[in-house]
Amino acid sequence: MIATEAGVGRQTLYRRWPSKAELVLAAFLESAGDADVLSDGRAEKRLLHFLVNVFRNLQQDGPAIRNLIASAQDDPEFLKSFRAGFVEPRAEIVATIFRDGIANGEILEDADVEMAVAAFHGAFWYHLLLGGKLDAEFAQRLTRLIMKSISKEPREEELLK
Template sequence: MGAEKEAAASMGRPRDDMATEALLRVARDLVTRHGYRAVSIQMIAAEAGVGRQTLYRRWPGKADLVLDAFLASAAAVEDPGLGSVGEALTRYLQDLFKNLERDGPAIRSLVASAQEDPQFLDSFRQKFVWPRAAVAAGILQRAAKAGELAEDADLEAALTALHGAFWYRLLLGEPLTPEFAARLSASIVRSLR
């Protein structure tokens, strides 16, 4: 009897993982197809084949679920840690652009919705924007400490210009290519030397 209970208990855990994976997949798919505002918790739960209580056991609401869905499918964007500031910044941007380019329409929908939903805006900043901005800041700070940049380099202005450039292109549906990443990186580095 003990072995049967153990087997039943171990079977329950994968089901939980399967529900989580289904919810993440469905949330991402629905938002990609219909936009953030058009998707409801009820739609996600129904299409994933789970009850709303299953969803709410994992996430406090739609904003957190949707962000986790996009973050789960996005490749990690990290500081490469090697090479010159220009090389590191270019690699960072190219990795970031791959994710943004693939999910462009959905990300635009998320940005638009964040402007009207303070809770979602906060989650979007905390989970999506600030972690990526911190990587770029780390690259520039490391370069400044290594003497690659001018002593009076304005890193805050450079980071704002860097992120402003790619958000502008993303929001307007302009391509985020590896070549643009290299040009943007070179321009930012030149402005800091």
């Protein structure tokens, strides 16, 4: 259908995109555009803004993303493409927000940024894959949880001393 609409042969498509998943990923990345990211402000505000916008996009694109994730499980080459084109750029956005928070004193200097990014993304991917509701409330709760775990605000064990 895509080849017919484009006025090319199927082989032309498969020379450019080796699988249906690669073609869908390319189309998705083209339509998704750049992530909406605040460049300054407090880390918590920036993180929440990013997450609310991700969730807004997933309202429309969630089923396609679930299918791409499923395809990546059985195709190591597509998994590499999916990670490089979709997962890693978004993980880097979150890591940058956390590193900026460290630099401006909001986040602990010894915060495990890599683990915080994994926990952040893991929570909402898990929710997406299991059909959970991705809305502003979930975005706020997740942002609060992650920020509480890496924030410079006094920790409970410090308050007990």
